[in-house]
Amino acid sequence: MSAFDSFPLGQPAFVTNILDRAAHLRSNDEKLLALEGHRDARAYVVYRDSLVVKQEAEGPRALLTIDEATKFGANPGTIFLGLRDGAAVFGMGIKAEAVEKLLTRNDVAVTELRGMAMQGVVPPDQLSAIAMAKSMVSWHQRHGFCANCGTRSAMKEGGWKRDCPNCKAEHFPRTDPVVIMLVTSGDKCLMGRQKHFPTGMWSCLAGFVEAAETIEDAVRREIFEESGIRCTDVSYYMTQPWPYPSSLMIGCVARATSEDIVVDRTELEDARWFDRAEAMLMLKREHPDGLAGPHPFAIAHHLLGRWLQTVPDLHG
Structure with a gap:
């Protein structure tokens, strides 16, 4: 079994838990x-x-x-x-x-x-x-010290809690929500590149959800901030735990209402539209220019793969 076969569509890494958390x-x-x-x-x-x-x-x-x-x-x-x-x-x-x-x-x-x-x-x-x-x-x-008073805290509850012996504050592990989204316009999808990506790799745009922000608003905000694209019709696909260090990737899709890209170079190296044929070649690692989509390990691959399986909406 190849690494690609290990993560069939809809099953990225970290989503199949064989443990009873008890x-x-x-x-x-x-x-x-x-x-x-x-x-x-x-x-x-x-x-x-x-x-x-x-x-x-x-x-x-x-x-x-x-x-x-x-x-x-x-x-x-x-x-x-x-x-x-x-x-x-x-x-x-x-x-x-x-x-x-x-x-x-x-x-x-x-x-x-x-x-x-x-x-x-x-x-x-x-x-x-x-x-x-x-x-x-x-x-x-x-998080070895109490965020409230600075005293060394102690591990409790099998490691799922830390207690402060001084001010009695209780501390629990947190998970940071991150939206990751595939934006489409008719028969095209939007992908971006970050500087640390391997040469030729493109992926979905993503960003942290901010305080008092809905998932839908985070999708629209992050897409606009990074690419200048306005979007609507945000819908949820699936989530992926991401232990770097402790995030939850919230996979979404959205429909663009504009197509003129203005890249935020502090966030992205580049962003561009790809048609279905080119995106399919990238996902299969068969693009003639050596371009590649995200690895099946990551939820971005599954967002892209799911879109490629749908019937094209040429009027979207």
Whole structure:
């Protein structure tokens, strides 16, 4: 199975969760301790945007035993992600000094998650659990002190909460909403390029939802700010968790009411219209000029693929 086959239309990375989150267990410290000590317990060990994986003959293994994780140097204090077939799965962080030691070993690798997922190295059904681990580890690393009074806070509820011992404030992990949208005009769609994109790659425009803003307004605002295009008829397609560090990509489509592009060069390198034939070649990686659409790993690919499957609306 190729990396492209791993993410069929409508199933980008991070959307298929095989875990029972078992939230009722988060407040039971005794039960969680017992689950973590069970021989069937497993953990994903996260370092920045990478995973610690065990190198085996069949390929890298991301789901480690608790004993493997701790021997590799993972931090004590695990985050309870949920149950898989009755066995507990946890997320763990690891310090840079421990990672440095691992880099000298042949049986362990510290590998960037996005690359592994895009290459199909990690089973797609594990990616959602890994995204949970990555988002939660990152949140704890960035929110170790109370935002209210500055006191060091403590991990609670299986890692899903931090309590301040001083002012008693409770802190919970957050997810940032991001709209990502395919804008169409008749038989054309709008895509943009950012400077960090690989050469020849184009994708859907996207941006964070602002305070007290609806999804529909965010779509219209972001499209206009980045491309100068006015749009209407905003509709929802699907969402994709995005653990960079902890966003929710809200996939939408919209119909343009203008076509004259004015690119905001602080946000985009370029933006342009593509017709269906060219967009299809880009999605298939068959464009004669080497242009490419977004990878199936990302929701943008599925927005584009879904549009290409619809009957053209030449009057839109």
